[in-house]
Amino acid sequence: MLPSAYFAGLGTGAGLIVAIGAQNAFVLRQGLQRLHVGAVVLVCVLADVVLIALGVAGMGLAVKQQPGLLQLLRFVGAAFLAAYGLLAARRAWRGESGLRPADAAANGRGRTVLACLGFTLLNPHVYLDTVVLLGSLSTHYDGGGRWSFAAGAGTGSLLWFTALGYGARLLLPVFRSPAAWRVFDVLVAILMWGLAVVLLSQPMA
Known part of the structure; x- marks a missing residue:
């Protein structure tokens, strides 16, 4: 493994992933x-x-040559984000706490995984960032260096999502208040609607 390529991938991947977004x-x-x-x-x-991995393997050009697919994802993704924003707004309006036992019963593992896949795969920018951008940057390295870059980018993803998912519990004292959940859901609704508008107003390159 080429250390310089690995850490370059780690830094670039983390920089793209950490940006606040729907996922x-x-x-x-x-x-x-x-x-x-x-x-x-x-x-x-x-x-x-x-x-x-698809980007490093050379699929970036294929993605760029499918503007129709990216446009479809753009509209479907915007609709998905708008709908989730409505759900967040409804929770905020009702003052629902995300820590209620009823929430756990209503959100099964399968439903949660499907929602996660929606946030991940219905965003056309994820393909431009990972397959196209990271794939293109990996070409600066020869041979195994490209896969070292990919491994670094993958490590950045692993570290970020693990920290975000499991580190969130540190905020639980704040979110024991229904008011805090109301504010959170208002911000989520605004974020989702804003991202939906951005998707619709910025055609894929």
Whole structure:
């Protein structure tokens, strides 16, 4: 393994993933609720690793040559984000606490995994960031260096989602208050709607 390529991948991958987005907000909420955190973290990390590997293997050009697919994902993803924003707004309006036992019963593992896949795979920017951008950057290295770069980027994903999902419990004293959940859900609703608008207003390159 080439250390310089590995750490370059780690830094670049972490920089792309840490940016606040719909997926991170979802992982944070699951971590605060302590519901299916392992499954959510695993889905996020595996998705990133697979997409990064595809990019390093040379699939970036193929993605760029499919503007129709990216446009479809753009509209479907915007609708998905808008709908989730409505759900968050409804929770905020009702003043629902995310720590209520009823929430745990309503959100099974399968439903949670499907929602996580939606946040991950219905965002066309995830393909541009992982497959296209990281795949292109990996070409700066020869041979095994490309896969060292990929391993570093995958490690960045693993570290971030593990910290976000399991570290969220440190905020539990704050979120024992229904008012804190109301504020959180208002911010989530605004974030989701804002991201939906961004998807619709910025055509894929």
